[in-house]
Amino acid sequence: MPLILFNKPFQVMCQFSSHPQRETLANYLTIPNIYPAGRLDADSEGLLLLTDDGKLQHRISHPAYKQPKTYLAQVEGIPDKEMLTRLRNGLDLGDFVTQPCEVKQIADPEWLWPRNPPIRERSDKPTSWLALTITEGKNRQVRRMTAAVDLPTLRLVRVAIGKISLESHPLWPGEFREIDPSELTRLQKPS
Structure with missing residues (x-):
């Protein structure tokens, strides 16, 4: 049961089937019978977990397990205290209300790779x-949340799922690695 960490580049489709205009996971991963546990849209970059184990895929991606996912968002504008409070407390986005979340303004992440383009x-x-x-x-969701408080997202990078992160497993865009099965204990179980 491999668990693959992949740093999905910008504009890569989160699928193995071909796409008429864009690269897909098949351009980077040739490991047979693995599937993404969750998704990242083409405009987002960063950590994607893939596995050949359906139960594990479910445990990683199903909302019942409430796996925390951490994103770095470069936004247009400077947030004030009210904007951050609104993001933290949950927002009515029309078709759903977001759950409370953790959010803070951070310094430019100097360790982050440059985006191309x-x-x-x-x-x-x-x-x-x-x-x-x-x-x-x-x-x-994250793009819609930041837009709702007048901070449009310009760049979005997922850096962690649970305690599995690109910080503890550094990868450049397009790189992947299999992690030790003991890392699976870091994933939360539903309460």
């Missing part, structure tokens, strides 16, 4: 970085 830069609009940890993972 770089984000757009506007001289009249400063950017800042947020670290957000959520336990849901609905479609484009």
